[in-house]
Amino acid sequence: MITVRSDRNRLILVLALLVVLQFALRPRLGNPKVAPDFLMIALLVFSIRSSPGSAALAGFLIGIVGDSLTPARFGAGALAHTVVGYLAAWGRAVFFADNLLVNGGFFALGLWLRNLIMLLASGTSSDSLLVELGVWSPLQALTTAFCGAIVLIVFRNWLDIRLEE
Amino acid sequence: MAIGPDRTYSRRDTFLFITCAGLSVLALFAPSWGDRIGLTIRESILRPLVWMQERSEESKSSRSVLLRISAERDSAAYASQFLPALRAENQRLRELLSLGRRLTSPFVAAEVLHQSVPTDGRTLLLSVGSAAGIAQFDPVISPEGLIGVIRNVERNRSIAMTWAHPEFRASAFTANGSVFGIVARSTQVSGSEMLLQLRGVAYRDTIAPGTDIVTSGLGGVYPPGIPVGKVLGLAAEETGWERAYLVRPAANPERVTHVLILHAPGKVNEASAFSSDSTP
Numbered sequence: 001m002i003t004v005r006s007d008r009n010r011l012i013l014v015l016a017l018l019v020v021l022q023f024a025l026r027p028r029l030g031n032p033k034v035a036p037d038f039l040m041i042a043l044l045v046f047s048i049r050s051s052p053g054s055a056a057l058a059g060f061l062i063g064i065v066g067d068s069l070t071p072a073r074f075g076a077g078a079l080a081h082t083v084v085g086y087l088a089a090w091g092r093a094v095f096f097a098d099n100l101l102v103n104g105g106f107f108a109l110g111l112w113l114r115n116l117i118m119l120l121a122s123g124t125s126s127d128s129l130l131v132e133l134g135v136w137s138p139l140q141a142l143t144t145a146f147c148g149a150i151v152l153i154v155f156r157n158w159l160d161i162r163l164e165e
Numbered sequence: 166m167a168i169g170p171d172r173t174y175s176r177r178d179t180f181l182f183i184t185c186a187g188l189s190v191l192a193l194f195a196p197s198w199g200d201r202i203g204l205t206i207r208e209s210i211l212r213p214l215v216w217m218q219e220r221s222e223e224s225k226s227s228r229s230v231l232l233r234i235s236a237e238r239d240s241a242a243y244a245s246q247f248l249p250a251l252r253a254e255n256q257r258l259r260e261l262l263s264l265g266r267r268l269t270s271p272f273v274a275a276e277v278l279h280q281s282v283p284t285d286g287r288t289l290l291l292s293v294g295s296a297a298g299i300a301q302f303d304p305v306i307s308p309e310g311l312i313g314v315i316r317n318v319e320r321n322r323s324i325a326m327t328w329a330h331p332e333f334r335a336s337a338f339t340a341n342g343s344v345f346g347i348v349a350r351s352t353q354v355s356g357s358e359m360l361l362q363l364r365g366v367a368y369r370d371t372i373a374p375g376t377d378i379v380t381s382g383l384g385g386v387y388p389p390g391i392p393v394g395k396v397l398g399l400a401a402e403e404t405g406w407e408r409a410y411l412v413r414p415a416a417n418p419e420r421v422t423h424v425l426i427l428h429a430p431g432k433v434n435e436a437s438a439f440s441s442d443s444t445p
Contacts, residue, residue, distance in 0.1 A: 020217070022214075023215070023217040026218075026281065027218055027221040027222050027225060027278070027279070028221060028225050032280070032281065032419075033283075036281075038281075040281070052178040052181075053177050053180070053181035053182060054181070056178070056186075057185055059185070060188065065210075066280065066281075068202070068204075068211060069207070069211065069215070069280045070285050070287075070288055071203045072288045072330060073193065073284065074198075074199025075189045075190065075191070078188070078189035078192060079190060115282075118282060118283055119284070122284050122287075123331060125352035127353050128352070131354055131356075131357045132283050135357050136357070140281075
């Protein structure tokens with residue numbers, strides 16, 4: 001029981017750290033369209049360790065927070081994060097491997113899918129969609145995957161994640 | 166690769182997913198609810214986090230300002246040793262760049278707090294609000310030109326709707342005032358750059374590529390003379406009725422870090438404030 005509680009506290013600490021990084025560090029990391037999305041990393045780290053329902057709920061809450069800060073089309077972020085959270089938890093449970101590269105790909109794919117759903121739900125023209133999904137989203141996915149991999153390496157013991165050497 | 170689920174899926178998971186997705190879709194179709202929910206969240210749980218982002222933006226700006234000033238100082242020192250005339254020119258250019266001093270409307274400077282989602286740029290979170298006198302429908306500009314208009318105002322923050330938002334419209338005309346139209350975001354892009362469209366141009370009127378487009382002042386929101394962009398070419402035409410022109414925007418809301426918000430801009434023409442340094 002003590003171990004379970006301790007694990008949960010560690011997870012909460014890591015998620016809190018990622019939230020702080022999103023608001024304190026991310027603005028200093030250059031172009032906001034390319035800078036890593038720490039909230040997305042937090043959602044995917046949570047999804048790895050949670051049931052699909054809880055991950056969907058966490059995604060919904062993170063999406064609502066994002067929509068509050070960028071209310072271009074309120075609800076688009078919530079929908080995108082809900083779907084990504086649910087699919088991440090589901091996918092992780094079914095086939096996900098404990099490999100750093102695959103985990104990095106998982107972060108990158110999650111972010112790209114989030115952007116795809118968000119852009120579609122917020123009514124983006126096909127030309128802009130191509131540019132966003134073909135240029136900016138892959139770049140942001142790469143930086144997010146890189147930072148996500150660092151988080152996994154640094155907190156692998158806390159998060160109880162087995163990574164293949 | 167680990168095959169097979171180590172968790173069982175329950176109806177609870179499905180129920181939670183459908184509920185969250187359903188609420189999201191509901192929010193998409195009820196924008197007024199969204200605005201209220203967003204305001205409540207920004208004013209409560211997000212307040213310390215946005216404050217943190219503001220401080221971070223500020224410190225970044227201070228650092229970049231320091232670097233720029235150091236570079237300018239070095240350049241000036243170099244110039245003063247060899248070419249005194251360059252120093253005077255540098256001073257003149259700096260004066261030209263100080264848009265704020267030349268604006269006739271009162272204004273407030275604000276920092277842009279960019280977010281990580283791809284729709285950032287359609288709306289911008291700004292670091293000033295009603296405490297600084299900001300009101301809904303105040304125009305937002307940058308030294309390059311028009312950015313947008315204030316959509317929501319809170320005490321210490323505000324949300325601007327930029328020209329990249331699908332609902333944005335502004336009355337505009339050619340710099341010489343001969344052809345009028347309505348400016349809106351174009352569905353076409355140029356490379357990775359968003360474009361504008363000047364719509365509703367009378368069929369009898371034609372605009373040459375390269376013509377500057379500025380706000381007309383009609384509608385009472387934007388003062389006349391703020392640069393909107395430069396005409397690229399014809400976008401569409403309805404025979405005998407109207408033409409639409411593609412416009413390369415003067416200012417890009419995705420890249421802007423600081424903006425000026427005009428108070429009660431009135432009808433004073435601001436074209437002279439942008440005359441030399443910013444019109445593309």
